[in-house]
Amino acid sequence: xxxxxxxxxxxxxxxxxxxxxxxxxxxxxxxxxxxxxxxxxxxxxxxxxxxxxxxxxxxxxxxxxxxxxxxxxxxxxxxxxxxxxxxxxxxxxxxxxxxxxxxxxxxxxxxxxxxxxxxxxxxxxxxxxxxxxxxxxxxxxxxxxxxxxxxxxxxxxxxxxxxxxxxxxxxxxxxxxxxxxxxxxxxxxxxxxxxxxxxxxxxxxxxxxxxxxxxxxxxxxxxxxxxxxxxxxxxxxxxxxxxxxxxxxxxxxxxxxxxxxxxxxxxxxxxxxxxxxxxxxxxxxxxxxxxxxxxxxxxxxxxxxxxxxxxxxxxxxxxxxxxxxxxxxxxxxxxxxxxxxxxxxxxxxxxxxxxxxxxxxxxxxxxxxxxxxxxxxxxxxxxxxxxxxxxxxxxxxxxxxxxxxxxxxxxxxxxxxxxxxxxxxxxxxxxxxxxxxxxxxxxxxxxxxxxxxxxxxxxxxxxxxxxxxxx
Amino acid sequence: xxxxxxxxxxxxxxxxxxxxxxxxxxxxxxxxxxxxxxxxxxxxxxxxxxxxxxxxxxxxxxxxxxxxxxxxxxxxxxxxxxxxxxxxxxxxxxxxxxxxxxxxxxxxxxxxxxxxxxxxxxxxxxxxxxxxxxxxxxxxxxxxxxxxxxxxxxxxxxxxxxxxxxxxxxxxxxxxxxxxxxxxxxxxxxxxxxxxxxxxxxxxxxxxxx
Numbered sequence: 001x002x003x004x005x006x007x008x009x010x011x012x013x014x015x016x017x018x019x020x021x022x023x024x025x026x027x028x029x030x031x032x033x034x035x036x037x038x039x040x041x042x043x044x045x046x047x048x049x050x051x052x053x054x055x056x057x058x059x060x061x062x063x064x065x066x067x068x069x070x071x072x073x074x075x076x077x078x079x080x081x082x083x084x085x086x087x088x089x090x091x092x093x094x095x096x097x098x099x100x101x102x103x104x105x106x107x108x109x110x111x112x113x114x115x116x117x118x119x120x121x122x123x124x125x126x127x128x129x130x131x132x133x134x135x136x137x138x139x140x141x142x143x144x145x146x147x148x149x150x151x152x153x154x155x156x157x158x159x160x161x162x163x164x165x166x167x168x169x170x171x172x173x174x175x176x177x178x179x180x181x182x183x184x185x186x187x188x189x190x191x192x193x194x195x196x197x198x199x200x201x202x203x204x205x206x207x208x209x210x211x212x213x214x215x216x217x218x219x220x221x222x223x224x225x226x227x228x229x230x231x232x233x234x235x236x237x238x239x240x241x242x243x244x245x246x247x248x249x250x251x252x253x254x255x256x257x258x259x260x261x262x263x264x265x266x267x268x269x270x271x272x273x274x275x276x277x278x279x280x281x282x283x284x285x286x287x288x289x290x291x292x293x294x295x296x297x298x299x300x301x302x303x304x305x306x307x308x309x310x311x312x313x314x315x316x317x318x319x320x321x322x323x324x325x326x327x328x329x330x331x332x333x334x335x336x337x338x339x340x341x342x343x344x345x346x347x348x349x350x351x352x353x354x355x356x357x358x359x360x361x362x363x364x365x366x367x368x369x370x371x372x373x374x375x376x377x378x379x380x381x382x383x384x385x386x387x388x389x390x391x392x393x394x395x396x397x398x399x400x401x402x403x404x405x406x407x408x409x410x411x412x413x414x415x416x417x418x419x420x421x422x423x424x425x426x427x428x429x430x431x432x433x434x435x436x437x438x439x440x441x442x443x444x445x446x447x448x449x450x451x452x453x454x455x456x457x458x459x460x461x462x463x464x465x466x467x468x469x470x471x
Numbered sequence: 472x473x474x475x476x477x478x479x480x481x482x483x484x485x486x487x488x489x490x491x492x493x494x495x496x497x498x499x500x501x502x503x504x505x506x507x508x509x510x511x512x513x514x515x516x517x518x519x520x521x522x523x524x525x526x527x528x529x530x531x532x533x534x535x536x537x538x539x540x541x542x543x544x545x546x547x548x549x550x551x552x553x554x555x556x557x558x559x560x561x562x563x564x565x566x567x568x569x570x571x572x573x574x575x576x577x578x579x580x581x582x583x584x585x586x587x588x589x590x591x592x593x594x595x596x597x598x599x600x601x602x603x604x605x606x607x608x609x610x611x612x613x614x615x616x617x618x619x620x621x622x623x624x625x626x627x628x629x630x631x632x633x634x635x636x637x638x639x640x641x642x643x644x645x646x647x648x649x650x651x652x653x654x655x656x657x658x659x660x661x662x663x664x665x666x667x668x669x670x671x672x673x674x675x676x677x678x679x680x681x
Contacts, residue, residue: 251559255488258557258580262494265584269501277501284497291490374511 042078046196049074053203062214065098067207071179071200072100079193081181083159086204087115088177089169094123097177106159113154121149126166127175132194133166137186160184165194167201169208176205237441244434249302256295263288305357315350315466316358318387318395325362326385329370336370337378343386349465351395353443358463361436361447365399365459368433372403372457394445395463402456478523480595484508485515485529486557495528498584499591512541520550524602526594528587531558531569542572551601553594557582608674614660615675622659623677625652629665630672631679 053070060066072084083101087094093114099107117124121143126133135141138161143149155161161182169177179201181189189197267284270277326342333340351358366383373381384400433447440447445463452458482504484495492508499506509515512533531538542554556569556577566577575597576590618626621642628638635653639646662668672678 254559254580255491258559258582259488259491259494261581262491262498262584262587265588266494266497266501269498273501280497280501284494287490287493287497291494294490374513 042192045078046192046199049078049196050199050203053200057203057207057210062211062218064204064207064211068098068204069100071204072098072181075179075181075197075200076100078196079165079181079189080183081165081189082184084179084181085110086177086179088208089127089175092116094178103159106154106161109154109158115151117151118149122152123166123178126168126178130168130170130173130175132168132198133164134189134194135164136188137162138164155182162186163188165189165197167194167197169201169205171205171209176208179204240434244438248435249298252298253295256291256298259291260288260295263291305360313352314355316353316355317350318348318397318463319344321355321359322362322385322387322397325359325366329363329366332367332370333383336374336381338370338373338381338383341382341384343384343388345388348387348389348395349393349467351443351463352466353463354439357439358443361439361461362397362399364433364436365461368459369399369401369403372401374403376403389465390462393465395465397461397463398458399461400452400456400458402452405451405455405457477599478521479505480524480526480599481505481507481521482591482595483515483518483525483527483529483552485510485512485527485533487511487530487533495587498587502588504591520552524595524598526553526555526575526591526598528555528557528591531556539569539572542569542574546572551598553597555587555590555594611671611674615671615677617659618656622652622656625649626656626660626668626672627677627679629653629656630669630677633679 053067053074056067056070068086072086075081075084083099083103085096085100085102085107086098088097089095093116095114096107096110099110102110115123117127119128122133122135122141138144138152138156141149141152143152144156147153155164159182162185163183164180165182166178166180168175169179179197181197183189263284267281267288270280270284322342322344326340332338366385369383373383380402382402385398386400387395387397390396437447440461440463443463445461448460448462450458450460482499484492484499484506485508486492486495487510489510492510496506496508507518509518512529515527529538529541533541538556545552545554553575554569554573555575556566557580558566558577559580569577575594576586578586578590615623615626624642625638628641633641635646635649639649642649656662657668660668660671662671669678
C-alpha cells in the first residue's frame, strides 16, 4: 500500500507542471488557502465535539444516556447526516438505546423489533468482522432488492435511508454496540467523518463501562452495608439476650436475698428483746438457711438449662411436651379456677431441640397466661392451648388466655421488659419472657404475642419442624 | 392525747413469694408491729380494714396486676393507705411514677432491714396524722350540729368580727339575747376564746363574709 501511495504521489508530481501552466498562479493559491481553512475548521469542530462528549462523560457518571444523545447530535451535525442511532449488543441482537432526528416509523420499528443481524446482512458482517460498515446506496444493495435483509428494507422504506455508516463499539475486542448514521441521499462519508464516528464509538464504550463500574460499586457498597447491619443486629441481639439473662438471674437471686436480709434483721432484733426471744430467732435463722439454698438453686437450675446439656438436640414430640406441662400445672389451674381447652393435632412432625429448655418456655407461657387471668371473673378464666403444623413446615403452639389483655404499645416491649413469673410449687424456675424468647430463638423459632378475641392475649410459639427422616 | 387508747398499728404485706412474706412478717413482729400478709392484691381487697393506722408493703410486680396499677385502683376507691414499694428490678421510671402518686418509699430488693422499718414507720405516722385530722374534723362538725339554727347564725356573724350591738340590729333582737346565744355557742363548741372560735368557723366554712 505504501508503495502504491508513493507511486500515485509521483504521478501527481509529474503532472503538476502541466496544470500550473493552464491556471493563473494567484487563483491557485486562493483555492489552497480556502481548502486548508475548511479542513482546519472541520478539525476544530471535530475536536470541540469530541471534547464536549468527554465532558459529558465526566459530568454524568453512572448515566450513559446523555453521552449517547450528545454523540448523535454532534455526529449528525459534523458529518452532515440526517439522523443516527446507537445500539447495545447483548450477544444476539442489537437493541436501540438512543436516536437523533430518526424518522418516527423507523425508530418505532427498531424499538419494537430486536435488530438480529442475519449471516449475510450488512450489519451481520459488521458484527462478525468487527469492522465499519459503509454502504453508499442501501436501495441499490442486494439485501434490499432481494428483500433478504429485513432490517435494511426497514431502513430504506421507513427511514428513507440511502447512504449509511455503521461503526461497531468494541470493548476488549468484543462487540458491545454500534453507532449508525444515515443520509437520505447517495453521498458517501469521508475518511475523516468515519474516523470521527469511530472516535465517538470509543467514547460511548467508555460511558457504558463507567456506568457499569459505578453500578457495580453501588451494588457492592449496598451489599457491604447490609452485611454490616446484619452483624450489628446480631451483636445487639446477643447483648440483649445477655442482658435478659442477667436481669432474669439477678431477679431470681434478689428474692431470696431480700428474705435473708429481712430474716437476719428480725433475728438480731428478737435477740435484743428482754428476755431474748430465742424461738423466733431460731425460726428466722432456719428460714435464712433455706433461703440461701434457694439462692444457690437458681444458679444450679440455670447451669442445668444452659450448661453442658445445651448441646443436646433431640427430636421432641410437641404434643407430648405440651400435655406434660399442662399436667404438671394442673393443680395451679384448679387453685385459680381456670378452665382449659386443649386442641392438639395428631401426628405432628417432631422438632429438634433441648427438651428441658422448651419445657421451661411452655411452663412460663402457661403460667403467664394463668397470671394474666387473675383479675377477671372466675367464670371467665379460660386457657386455650393448641398445637398444629403450618404450611411453612413449622409447628405452632398457641397459648391463649381470657384475661384483660395487653396494651398494644406494651406488647412490643413485653419481651424486653424483664417480666418474671416466679416459681411456685417447685415446678419450672420462672424465667423471664425475654429469656424464653432467647431460648426459642436458639431453636431457630419465634415467640410473638397478639391481642385475643374478644379479649385476652395469645402467645404464639413457632418452631421449625424436623424433617421426618431426621426423627 | 384525748385519753382514749390508740388502736394498734397494722402492717400489710403483699408478695407472691411465701418465704419473703414470712421474712417480712418476722421482721415487723421483731419490733412489735402487727402484720397481716397476702399472696395477691385480690386477697388483700377481701380483708376488712381495721380502725387504726396502717401501712402497705408490696412488690411493684404482682401476679396479674402491677403494683402501680393497684396503687391507682386504691386511690380511685378512696382507700387512703400509705404504700412502701419493693422491686427486684432497677426500674427508675416506675420509681418516679410511684413516688409522684404518693408512695412513701421505693426499696430495691434486697433492702436493708432498717430502711424497711423506717419506711413503714413513716407510712404509719402519715396514716396516723391523716386519721387524726379526719377525726378532728368529724368532732368539730358534730359539735356545730348541736347548735340551734339561731346560734349557728350568730356564730357566723361573731366570727366575721361584728359587735353584739351590730348583730342585734341585723337580726332584730335585743343585745342581751345575742349575749346569751353567744355564750351558748362558746360552751357548745368548746371554744376557749374568740380566736379559737374563728379557727373552728374557718375549718367548718361558716364564717360570714370571711
